[in-house]
Amino acid sequence: MSEGSCPVQIAELVEQFAELLYRYAYRLTGNAVDAEDLTQQTFLTAQQKCDQLRDCNAAKGWLCSILRNAFLTTRRHRGRTQPLEGVVDSLSLQDPPDSLVDPDELQRALMELPEEHRSPLILFYFEEFSYQEIAEQMQLPIGTVMSRLSRAKAFLRRRLSEETEVGGRNYREKVAL
Numbered sequence: 001m002s003e004g005s006c007p008v009q010i011a012e013l014v015e016q017f018a019e020l021l022y023r024y025a026y027r028l029t030g031n032a033v034d035a036e037d038l039t040q041q042t043f044l045t046a047q048q049k050c051d052q053l054r055d056c057n058a059a060k061g062w063l064c065s066i067l068r069n070a071f072l073t074t075r076r077h078r079g080r081t082q083p084l085e086g087v088v089d090s091l092s093l094q095d096p097p098d099s100l101v102d103p104d105e106l107q108r109a110l111m112e113l114p115e116e117h118r119s120p121l122i123l124f125y126f127e128e129f130s131y132q133e134i135a136e137q138m139q140l141p142i143g144t145v146m147s148r149l150s151r152a153k154a155f156l157r158r159r160l161s162e163e164t165e166v167g168g169r170n171y172r173e174k175v176a177l
Contacts, residue, residue, distance in 0.1 A: 010043060010046060010047045010050065013043070013046060013059060013063065014043055016059075017059065017060060017063050018039065018043075020060070020064075020127055021039045021042055021043075021063055021064070021067055022035055022036070022039045023126060023127065024064060024067060024122055024123070024126070024127055025038040025039050025042075025067055025071070027107070027110055027118070027122040027126060028067075028068070028071050028115070028118065028119065028122065029071065030107055030108075030110070030111040034074075038067060038070055038071055038074070039067070041067075041070045042063060042066045042067040042070055045066050045070065046062075046063060046066055049066075060129075060133075061129070061133050061136060061137045064123065064127070064129075064137055065137050068119060068137070068138070071115075072115070075115070101160055105160065106156075106160065109155075109156055109159040109160055110122070110156075112155075112159065113152055113155060113156075116148060117148045117149075117151055117152040117155070118152065119138065120134050120138065120145050120148045120149050120152065121148075121149060121152040121153070121156075123137065124149055131145050131146060
């Protein structure tokens with residue numbers, strides 16, 4: 001590993017992208033501990049392969065690709081991801097306080113999505129990737145990305161708009177996706 005060949009230092013990548021990668025990992029795994037491990041694994045892999053990063057502007061997508069590949073590898077070895085156990089790390093959820101969607105319920109709904117639909121949704125809505133960036137990161141045509149996003153949004157709308165009893169009265173939760 002030659003540190004001189006890396007256009008940016010790993011410390012800079014950690015400082016700039018640690019929160020983004022943690023949020024992405026948390027949304028993929030549904031578990032704070034697994035998200036921390038996955039984020040650390042991503043930076044370890046990035047340090048070992050930093051000579052592959054030729055364009056500093058592509059660091060975000062490159063790191064998210066590493067994280068997703070590490071997640072898929074871990075999932076293959078472990079089987080399906082474990083369901084959310086009710087532990088929500090406040091750092092990972094950036095929802096506004098007046099949000100009508102319960103963060104726990106949102107995470108449970110995300111975990112019900114297959115990874116192929118969950119990943120593009122997380123990248124688009126939570127991490128603000130463009131369709132093109134998602135397509136490149138997942139190595140898919142843009143049309144496939146759009147289709148998967150559409151299906152994922154439809155699922156979340158159905159799942160999160162079910163009648164919920166809150167404070168003794170019923171209301172329909174709304175998701176602005």
